[in-house]
Amino acid sequence: MPQSSKARSTANKSARALQPGPQPLFERPRVRPAGIRDFLRDIGPHYASNGAVGLAFSASGPIAVTLTVGSLGGLTQGQLASWVFAIFLSAGAATVLMSMIxxxxxxxxxxxxxxxxxxxxxxxxxxxxxxxxxFSAGVLILALGATGVVRRIMAAIPLPIVMAMVAAVFLRFGTDIVTSTRDDPAVAVPMVVAFLVLTAVPALGKYLPPVLGTLAVGIVSVALSGRFIIEGGGPVFASPLFTAPVFTWAAQLELVIPLALTVLVVQNGQGAAVLTAAGHKPPINVFAMSSGVFSLLNASFGGISACVTGPTNALLTASGQKNRQYTAAVIYGLLSLVCALVAPMLTRLMLATPQAFILALGGIAMLRALQQAFVAAFATKFTLGALVTFVVTISGLNLFNIHAAFWGVVIGYGVSRLLERQDHATT
Incomplete structure (x- = not known):
């Protein structure tokens, strides 16, 4: 009997040891952080091209949106340049630091x-x-990340529902390929053909990655079209400006909560889901806290909140071995830091490029991610909740100044809990 009791005691201790304990607030790296030698060993053409395409994507359409909103809002050229400087600086610094760690x-x-x-x-x-x-949104994002509530919320939402939101957001990139080939075939069609050939013939794609080949053919097509025209001059290097914040109830109530929810649920949720689907283990809490810290940096120079985005990470994980894909992010981050220094010149260069080039390149680079999002959303369980999420997100529903992707996840999850109880019970 004593031996039996001792054996049971030992078994109970072993069982308790195997039970997962509370997760630390800061998710620790699962492997040793990368050094410069590791990076130089792991970098390759596929990863460099994915990083470059990620930068080209960020420096084109998103910058155009930023400049449009700022210009219509009455911002001066100096304030716009400072905004662009800030968002590239935080994107580059956060990406390099986090990806290497x-x-x-x-x-x-x-x-x-x-x-x-x-x-x-x-x-x-x-x-x-x-x-x-x-500033207030940055503090709120940081505080919510520090509580650990963001990770618990993301863990409670089934991945298919989040991926349905991602699929709805990414769908536009797929339709952009069709739109660009219809509106500007001289630029877009050669890019599509190059991608198809390099993808269909692995021997060619081995030496010239399909997306990199698409980028090269697109540059040639734009050059031959004679439509790369830079209008006017301007400064080359950014001159960041500090805008002293003014705190009013009107602005706080109108913007702080929508900005925080957009970063934590819509943007970081997309990024984490894309990375998870690609086989990575993203640190959700560290994402949230880093977004808060770098949002405060952005605010110091008049810039919008920092976040982890789905499209950028989809481009960075588009190809290659999982354990080497961090090098694509480092390339993207380093190029972002360069763009921060020459933000005014870069903006003029990208806006001088035909829209079809940007649409076709972004759409082609996002095809695999779009396919992966649909498969993850509708292949197994929670398909009704995923469908509702997809429909609400793509509808453009905007309540209380909060993006439709947030409401898609909320409504889709609610419908799933109500009508897909068996799926939740077996999870």
């Missing part, structure tokens, strides 16, 4: 839905009031 492609950028919701606000709020909201 975790050896994962953790790409940071800035909130485009957040930028869009600023449009109406800038019509009746002063820019210092908006900057005050930027």
């Amino acid at each position: 975790y050896r994962q492609p953790l790409g940071f950028a800035w909130s485009i839905p957040g930028t869009v919701l600023l449009g109406p606000s800038l019509q009746h709020l002063s820019f210092p009031e908006v900057v005050g909201a930027f």
Whole structure:
């Protein structure tokens, strides 16, 4: 009997040891952080091209949105240049730091839905009031990340529902390929053909990655079209400006909560889901806290909140071995830091490029990610909740100044809990 009791005691201790304990607030890296030698060993053409395409994507459409919203809101050229400097600086610094520490492609950028919701606000709020909201949103994002509540919420939502939201957001990139080939075939069609050939013939794709080949053919097509025209001059290097924040109830109530929810649920949720689907283990809490810290940096120079984005990370994980994809993020981050220094010149260069080039390149680079999002959303369980999420997100529903992707997840999850109880019970 004593031996039996001792054996049971030992078994109970072993069982308790195997039970998962409370997760630390800061998710620790699962592997040793990468050094310069590791990076130089792991970098390759596929990863360099994915990083470059990620930068080209960020420096084109998103920058155009930023400049449009800022210009319509009455911002000066100096304030716009400072905004662009800030968002590239935080994107580059956060991406390089996080990707090297975790050896994962953790790409940071800035909130485009957040930028869009600023449009109406800038019509009746002063820019210092908006900057005050930027600071408050950064503090709120950091505080929510520090509580650990973000990770618990993301863990409670089934991945298919989140991926359905991602699929709805990414769908536009797929349709952009069709739109660009219809509207500007001289530029877009050669790019599509190059991608198909390099993908269909592995022997060619081995030496010239399909997306990199698409980029090269697109540059040639634009050059031959004679439509790469830079209008006017301007400064080359950025001159960041500090805008003293003004805190008013009107701006705080209108912007802070929508900005925070957009970053934590819509943007970081997309990024984490894309990385998870690609086989990585993103640190959700560290994402949230880093977004808060770098949002405060952005706010210091009049920039929108920082976040982890789905499209950027989808481009960074588009190809290659999982354990080497962090190098694509590092390339993207380093190029972002360069762009921060020459933000005015870069903006003029990218805006001088035909729109079809940007649409075709972004759409082609996102095809695999779009396919993966649909498979993850509708292949197994929670398919009704995923469908509702997809429909609500793509509808563009906008309540209380909060992006449709947030409401898609909320409504889709609610429908799933109500009508897919068996799926939740077996999870």
